[in-house]
Amino acid sequence: MRTRRMHEVSGHATWVVVLETGDEAMACLKRFAIEEGLDSTSLTAIGAFERATLAYFDWERKEYLPIPVDEQVEVASLTGDIVLGPDGTPVVHVHAVLGRRDGSALAGHLDSGFVRPTLELVLTETPGALRKQMDEASGLPLIRP
Amino acid sequence: MRTRRMHEVSGHATWVVVLETGDEAMACLKRFAIEEGLDSTSLTAIGAFERATLAYFDWERKEYLPIPVDEQVEVASLTGDIVLGPDGTPVVHVHAVLGRRDGSALAGHLDSGFVRPTLELVLTETPGALRKQMDEASGLPLIRP
Amino acid sequence: MRTRRMHEVSGHATWVVVLETGDEAMACLKRFAIEEGLDSTSLTAIGAFERATLAYFDWERKEYLPIPVDEQVEVASLTGDIVLGPDGTPVVHVHAVLGRRDGSALAGHLDSGFVRPTLELVLTETPGALRKQMDEASGLPLIRP
Numbered sequence: 001m002r003t004r005r006m007h008e009v010s011g012h013a014t015w016v017v018v019l020e021t022g023d024e025a026m027a028c029l030k031r032f033a034i035e036e037g038l039d040s041t042s043l044t045a046i047g048a049f050e051r052a053t054l055a056y057f058d059w060e061r062k063e064y065l066p067i068p069v070d071e072q073v074e075v076a077s078l079t080g081d082i083v084l085g086p087d088g089t090p091v092v093h094v095h096a097v098l099g100r101r102d103g104s105a106l107a108g109h110l111d112s113g114f115v116r117p118t119l120e121l122v123l124t125e126t127p128g129a130l131r132k133q134m135d136e137a138s139g140l141p142l143i144r145p
Numbered sequence: 146m147r148t149r150r151m152h153e154v155s156g157h158a159t160w161v162v163v164l165e166t167g168d169e170a171m172a173c174l175k176r177f178a179i180e181e182g183l184d185s186t187s188l189t190a191i192g193a194f195e196r197a198t199l200a201y202f203d204w205e206r207k208e209y210l211p212i213p214v215d216e217q218v219e220v221a222s223l224t225g226d227i228v229l230g231p232d233g234t235p236v237v238h239v240h241a242v243l244g245r246r247d248g249s250a251l252a253g254h255l256d257s258g259f260v261r262p263t264l265e266l267v268l269t270e271t272p273g274a275l276r277k278q279m280d281e282a283s284g285l286p287l288i289r290p
Numbered sequence: 291m292r293t294r295r296m297h298e299v300s301g302h303a304t305w306v307v308v309l310e311t312g313d314e315a316m317a318c319l320k321r322f323a324i325e326e327g328l329d330s331t332s333l334t335a336i337g338a339f340e341r342a343t344l345a346y347f348d349w350e351r352k353e354y355l356p357i358p359v360d361e362q363v364e365v366a367s368l369t370g371d372i373v374l375g376p377d378g379t380p381v382v383h384v385h386a387v388l389g390r391r392d393g394s395a396l397a398g399h400l401d402s403g404f405v406r407p408t409l410e411l412v413l414t415e416t417p418g419a420l421r422k423q424m425d426e427a428s429g430l431p432l433i434r435p
Contacts, residue, residue: 004435006330006416014416016330016435021427040151040161042189042267044332046369046385048347056246057193059217059261067248072349076385076397077222077242077367079191081265093265095191095221097242097250097367097387099397101346103357105252105387107221107244107395116349117428120371120383122332126151126159137166138262145149145161185296185306187334187412201391202338204362204406212393222367222387224336226410238410240336240366242387242395250397252366252389271296271304282311283407290294290306 001028019047019119025078026092026112029121033082033090039129043094045078047119052098054108062139067108074099075119078110082123083130086141091132146173164192164264170223171237171257174266178227178235184274188239190223192264197243199253207284212253219244220264223255227268228275230286236277291318309337309409315368316382316402319411323372323380329419333384335368337409342388344398352429357398364389365409368400372413373420376431381422 001023006014015036019028025045033041050072055064080094094110113119132141146168151159160181164173170190178186195217200209225239239255258264277286291313296304305326309318315335323331340362345354370384384400403409422431 002435004418004420006418016416016420016433018433018435044189044334044369046371046383050349054244054248056219056244056248057217058246059195065246069248072347074346074385074398076387076399077369079189079222081191081267093191095219095244097221097244097395097397099344099346099385099387099399101348101355103344103346103359103396103398105242105250105395105397106248107242107250108219108248109244117425117430118432120433122371126161128149128151130149130161135262140262142165142263143161143163143265145147145163189334199389199393201364201389201393202362203391204340210391214393224334224367226336226412238336240364240389242366242389250387250395251393252387252395253364253393254389271306273294273296275294275306280407285407287408288306288308288410290292290308 013125015123017121017123019115021116023115024112025115025119029092033092038082038090039084041082041123041125043080043121043123045119045121047075048116049073049075049113050116052113053111054106055111056108066111069098069106083132083143085132086134158270160268162266162268164260166261168260169257170260170264174237178237183227183235184229186227186268186270188225188266188268190264190266192220193261194218194220194258195261197258198256199251200256201253214243214251228277228288230277231279303415305413307411307413309405311406313405314402315405315409319382323382328372328380329374331372331413331415333370333411333413335409335411337365338406339363339365339403340406342403343401344396345401346398359388359396373422373433375422376424
């Protein structure tokens, strides 16, 4: 993981983060968020994964069902945010669209993605800590701005 | 719909807008754009829909064909813009990629999306009103910067 | 191709670029990047293509395999970046998700996309030139921030 703080205007900073072969995207983002104290950040990325696990939230069971992706895929879209969870530590929430060898697409919540050879992320901080609160209806922590 | 103006630098404001179960995304964005007088704004989001209607523009017929999505889906990508239409009121234009239970993806123009349990939007205003003009060849209002 | 520089805050500029029927997206972005001297820029877009060529990076062969898309498609997501290549000229790197008539999605690296009727791009410059270096393991130029 290589990172660079590109600039800052009144607390609005932009970071470029580039992950490399073997990096797992969600773990890297979590570590980076903790190290830099990110409390309200949006992010986008493109690149490729050697393998990944997407997930689908089953509304009846109130749980995420894993969708293993055991093949090299293009990361065609990766969008997410980082805000403080109910316990005050950063929560990284990412959704992704993956492109397979034949061009067909897979999409969902991103549980894990093992980078190969690169994942190019742009993170944009905005001042003002956002916080998640537990939502009883879904059992998920949701942003309450 | 809960909204928060995060910061502003010389007219460049960022909003976080969080929609909740039962909110219809396009109607909420239209109402928000009118209330806040948005005239040049880009947006991204992730979350989930209980159901949605995508659309595909049929070039021969010059009309959008609806694609009903009658199932809970992950909103893997949602990208759009808000600019002034030919009549001076804000036009919200959104495309989305949706992830199904098996991880397969649906994609297109977003006609409507009923949120469940959350849709986390980031809106970025840029100073300088953009305007759409009717395009004779397509019959659509297109941005003319 | 119509372009408008929306604003600038300490070197952080935002551009709106609108492509029209017949424009090829990658060639237009390359030309625009050279003309404006873009060295560190991220971009997103929505719109539609008359036809396009996606690509998938085959890790064993170390080459991109073309995926022809010979039909009108919605550009549901288009994400990319522009940084300086090893030779100092701008490299445009774009991934896209395309929506077909039946709502099914195609995703991958974008080789070319012929616009019809519009592609609405937002480009965000960040100060500080980023540069790609050749990566021996993949044979690709990768960003080294």
